[in-house]
Amino acid sequence: MAIKTTRAVGVDIGGTGIKGAIVDLAAGTLLTDRIKVATPAGAEPDDVLDAVRVVLDRLEVRxxxxxxxxxxxAIVKRGRTLSAANVSDAWIGFEAEHFFEDGLGREIHFANDADVAGVAELRYGAAREQAGLxxxxxLGTGIGTAMIxxxxxIPNSELGHLQRAGHKKDAEAWAAYSAMERDELSWEKWAERLQWYYRHLEFLLSPDLFIVGGGVSKHADQFLPLLDLSTPIVPAVHRNNAGIIGAAALAVA
Structure with missing residues (x-):
């Protein structure tokens, strides 16, 4: 049964940062300042749990x-993490939801980070009432995807790990925002990599709308106009807060 409440806490664990806030579930907006701490080096389970505790303490959520x-x-099925993108391999096959519940002393809802961002955009943003796919x-440390x-x-799509023909590294190693920073690319050069990626998704899936989230989406005007696609492409309404908002929304689903 869904919990009747007007607010919930969302915590978004990423490869470089862990963010959290209290969310207004009716409006899909943050009720508090966003708290952010660095993801611990190596992102081992115990260290990540400690960092989540810091976020909750600073939010004064007790x-x-x-x-x-x-x-x-990570891929998340029934609370278990089945992959480890940009975190320790210790998370592979790990009972993560039980681990966090035991460590925090409370029930939680645990899900893939891109999927919860998709939920935020579905309930409160660019995908709301959108027909088709x-x-x-x-776009951040890696490329997370949510298919709606x-x-x-449709959970755990992991389209950031599509392989490029003739290359050993996958799509996110080539086209994530971290690749732009690593290779010191201009917006124009990075957009060339994004052009390949989104064109490939068009070829495979014939979507009706692309939504671009992650921290770099606040600079959407710098790179989205450079793309030549058949599919409309727009920035996420909730930008880098989508993971927090979607996680909070799913906590009462």
């Missing part, structure tokens, strides 16, 4: 009656 949702950069991509078809999330 009441167990405030639902808590946690987003994580919408694909949200989060006629208002229904």
């Amino acid at each position: 009441e167990e009656n405030i639902p808590l949702g946690v987003a994580f950069p 919408s694909i949200l991509t989060t 078809h006629d208002g229904v999330l």
